[in-house]
Amino acid sequence: MTRRTILGPGDDCAILSPSRRPQLFTIDSMLEGVHFRLAWGPPEKLGAKSLSVNLSDIAAMGGKPIACVINLAVREGLEARFFDRLYKGIRSVAERYDTDVVGGNVTRADRLAITVALLGEASRGVTRRDLARADDNIFVTGTVGDSSAGLAILSGKVSARGAARKFLVERHLNPTPRIEAGLALAEIKPTPAAIDISDGLLQDLGHIIERSHVGAEIDAATIPVSSAYRAAMGDDLSLALGGGEDYELLFCARSDLSERALAEALGVPVHRIGRITKGSRTVIRGADGTLAPKLRGWDQLRAHG
Numbered sequence: 001m002t003r004r005t006i007l008g009p010g011d012d013c014a015i016l017s018p019s020r021r022p023q024l025f026t027i028d029s030m031l032e033g034v035h036f037r038l039a040w041g042p043p044e045k046l047g048a049k050s051l052s053v054n055l056s057d058i059a060a061m062g063g064k065p066i067a068c069v070i071n072l073a074v075r076e077g078l079e080a081r082f083f084d085r086l087y088k089g090i091r092s093v094a095e096r097y098d099t100d101v102v103g104g105n106v107t108r109a110d111r112l113a114i115t116v117a118l119l120g121e122a123s124r125g126v127t128r129r130d131l132a133r134a135d136d137n138i139f140v141t142g143t144v145g146d147s148s149a150g151l152a153i154l155s156g157k158v159s160a161r162g163a164a165r166k167f168l169v170e171r172h173l174n175p176t177p178r179i180e181a182g183l184a185l186a187e188i189k190p191t192p193a194a195i196d197i198s199d200g201l202l203q204d205l206g207h208i209i210e211r212s213h214v215g216a217e218i219d220a221a222t223i224p225v226s227s228a229y230r231a232a233m234g235d236d237l238s239l240a241l242g243g244g245e246d247y248e249l250l251f252c253a254r255s256d257l258s259e260r261a262l263a264e265a266l267g268v269p270v271h272r273i274g275r276i277t278k279g280s281r282t283v284i285r286g287a288d289g290t291l292a293p294k295l296r297g298w299d300q301l302r303a304h305g
């Protein structure tokens with residue numbers, strides 16, 4: 001346990017020492033049959049992901065995670081060994097990101113669900129969704145589309161072999177919350193707008209656009225995709241634009257900040273994918289400056305996914 005936890009699990013409540021900084025509080029659930037199937041991976045990875053998706057929300061605000069509580073909805077047919085392994089995965093991620101698991105609850109249900117409520121605190125600026133301004137550049141960390149390509153592989157909708165398959169499936173089962181990158185973003189003045197990519201690049205950009213009352217222009221040719229994504233999907237960017245659960249950070253920063261300077265500050269690859277405009281529309285341009293045909297179907301593809 002960290003110094004912030006006065007009393008961990010075992011009493012009616014955990015006791016945490018007060019924070020002088022603004023506190024961030026978030027919750028997320030992973031539901032069997034909706035967000036995962038047990039056949040897709042080991043319980044350790046399921047546990048790890050159930051905490052990582054919450055950590056990603058703290059990362060999106062530029063915060064530092066502090067402590068979490070967990071509710072397990074347990075169905076019949078799962079043994080104690082399964083839950084030991086699930087908790088092992090949760091604990092490994094909690095330790096990696098200095099987060100205390102300070103309490104839990106178990107309920108019976110007809111399907112397995114893992115719900116995590118996570119408390120964090122702001123570091124410097126809070127990288128909210130409503131901070132984008134016209135002429136900001138739009139950046140994304142890492143690569144996008146890997147997780148949903150991995151999901152498509154697990155669901156038998158896309159085929160891939162060898163290292164590409166392994167990489168994409170791992171990105172779906174065990175995403176990396178960008179905590180350190182988020183903390184570095186929060187140091188930048190003026191504070192950038194940011195969001196984590198959970199629903200898909202375009203949809204999450206839409207949340208920034210809406211909250212900031214601005215528009216956006218995206219250059220499809222600059223969307224960063226991995227070589228594994230290319231191996232599985234070719235030139236099809238639909239999952240990179242519309243697929244969710246990458247848990248990378250999408251952010252908008254003033255135009256004098258270069259990709260290189262940002263990558264160095266954040267400690268992860270950073271790519272510029274477009275810019276914020278006045279108005280309220282999001283325009284996606286292909287290599288020839290018009291909407292690329294392969295992009296038109298991305299929303300339908302998502303709806304059928």
Ligand SMILES: [Mg+2]
Nearest residue numbers: 057060196198
């Ligand atoms: Mg989020």
